[in-house]
Amino acid sequence: xxxxxxxxxxxxxxxxxxxxxxxxxxxxxxxxxxxxxxxxxxxxxxxxxxxxxxxxxxxxxxxxxxxxxxxxxxxxxxxxxxxxxxxxxxxxxxxxxxxxxxxxxxxxxxxxxxxxxxxxxxxxxxxxxxxxxxxxxxxxxxxxxxxxxxxxxxxxxxxxxxxxxxxxxxxxx
Amino acid sequence: xxxxxxxxxxxxxxxxxxxxxxxxxxxxxxxxxxxxxxxxxxxxxxxxxxxxxxxxxxxxxxxxxxxxxxxxxxxxxxxxxxxxxxxxxxxxxxxxxxxxxxxxxxxxxxxxxxxxxxxxxxxxxxxxxxxxxxxxxxxxxxxxxxxxxxxxxxxxxxxxxxxxxxxxxxxxxxxxxxxxxxxxxxxxxxxxxxxxxxxxxxxxxxxxxxxxxxxxxxxxxxxxxxxxxxxxxxxxxxxxxxxxxxxxxxxxxxxxx
Numbered sequence: 442x443x444x445x446x447x448x449x450x451x452x453x454x455x456x457x458x459x460x461x462x463x464x465x466x467x468x469x470x471x472x473x474x475x476x477x478x479x480x481x482x483x484x485x486x487x488x489x490x491x492x493x494x495x496x497x498x499x500x501x502x503x504x505x506x507x508x509x510x511x512x513x514x515x516x517x518x519x520x521x522x523x524x525x526x527x528x529x530x531x532x533x534x535x536x537x538x539x540x541x542x543x544x545x546x547x548x549x550x551x552x553x554x555x556x557x558x559x560x561x562x563x564x565x566x567x568x569x570x571x572x573x574x575x576x577x578x579x580x581x582x583x584x585x586x587x588x589x590x591x592x593x594x595x596x597x598x599x600x601x602x603x604x605x606x607x608x609x610x611x612x613x614x
Numbered sequence: 615x616x617x618x619x620x621x622x623x624x625x626x627x628x629x630x631x632x633x634x635x636x637x638x639x640x641x642x643x644x645x646x647x648x649x650x651x652x653x654x655x656x657x658x659x660x661x662x663x664x665x666x667x668x669x670x671x672x673x674x675x676x677x678x679x680x681x682x683x684x685x686x687x688x689x690x691x692x693x694x695x696x697x698x699x700x701x702x703x704x705x706x707x708x709x710x711x712x713x714x715x716x717x718x719x720x721x722x723x724x725x726x727x728x729x730x731x732x733x734x735x736x737x738x739x740x741x742x743x744x745x746x747x748x749x750x751x752x753x754x755x756x757x758x759x760x761x762x763x764x765x766x767x768x769x770x771x772x773x774x775x776x777x778x779x780x781x782x783x784x785x786x787x788x789x790x791x792x793x794x795x796x797x798x799x800x801x802x803x804x805x806x807x808x809x810x811x812x813x814x815x816x817x818x819x820x821x822x823x824x825x826x827x828x829x830x831x832x833x834x835x836x837x838x839x840x841x842x843x844x845x846x847x848x849x850x851x852x853x854x855x856x857x858x859x860x861x862x863x864x865x866x867x868x869x870x871x
Binding site: 470471472485486487507508509510511512523534551 | 738742743744745746747750751753782784785
């Protein structure tokens with residue numbers, strides 16, 4: 442009869458470690474991400490959104506973009522973007538580092554949903570390295586989905602397209 | 615057991631009828647409510663009750679929904695308003711952004727700023743959203759006030775000291791000089807804006823079928839209403855019992871003939 446409690450405790454511990462608690466989980470502070478990507482000398486800039494630019498962003502995100510400008514950080518030819526998108530019901534904050542129209546790094550910074558947090562793991566974020574936008578505003582490579590995290594994967598994919606698109610706009614100005 | 619013995623266990627007929635009468639009179643109103651609401655619920659789809667929304671202030675208060683008096687409103691741009699309801703910010707009744715509380719307002723011709731403890735909400739003179747910059751993207755956090763220095767440049771007061779913003783609110787630098795802080799001015803909210811805000815926050819009220827269901831169960835009036843409906847159900851059982859007992863008491867069968 443004493444064999445069961447340790448088994449139950451082990452199972453509970455397994456469940457506890459496998460399922461993160463609900464609420465806001467900060468995996469990496471945005472300012473740390475920017476410093477890691479661009480160094481301490483990065484300057485803060487904004488890109489003002491014209492009507493056409495807003496429409497393009499809305500097409501990429503699949504929803505109207507609220508706001509007239511987007512803040513970003515710049516150092517030489519590299520830019521960093523902190524963008525947010527709703528996964529299922531809560532916002533996901535992700536950081537994107539782009540150099541010469543090519544994605545250098547994608548990182549999920551803050552996650553607020555109860556499910557789909559697997560998008561923060563390197564096996565997922567590694568897929569974004571080297572991605573570019575083609576002339577139809579699609580990513581140059583397909584992103585493998587994660588079972589049970591489809592909405593979060595879609596949200597991050599949309600944001601990465603938006604970051605590459607915005608980088609292209611500020612680089613060409 | 616003989617029939618006459620069964621009959622002797624029952625109270626006198628007069629007592630049974632008195633209990634039946636008073637129980638019936640006391641529970642009548644609630645029985646009517648139970649019956650009518652039960653009938654309506656049985657046909658709620660056919661009657662379209664789930665498509666009718668109840669927006670009466672009494673029902674809103676019974677469901678603990680927000681009231682106009684719950685909306686905090688401040689003046690901006692002389693005649694416009696910024697309102698705050700349950701963590702949501704509104705400009706002239708239109709949703710602007712999330713915001714737990716409002717700690718300061720800075721007005722200018724090009725960019726006006728509404729400060730919450732953890733974000734700066736930048737808007738145009740017409741109230742169009744320019745940008746929401748939360749403190750994770752700023753060199754300071756826990757904003758407590760907004761002011762101006764002697765040159766008229768905006769100053770943000772935070773847990774990391776005072777910071778001066780440039781004209782476009784892009785760059786911020788630590789500020790050491792004198793500055794003045796002004797609390798946001800409270801304002802009255804026009805009824806049309808209040809209606810827009812309440813509608814955005816909580817829709818147009820609960821469905822009529824939901825109100826009827828909660829009236830049927832008594833939950834509309836909290837634990838007191840539920841208890842009354844429980845007692846009404848018990849009263850139905852007692853009425854059935856006293857009715858049958860009274861009938862047994864006066865029937866020929868009870869006389870053992």
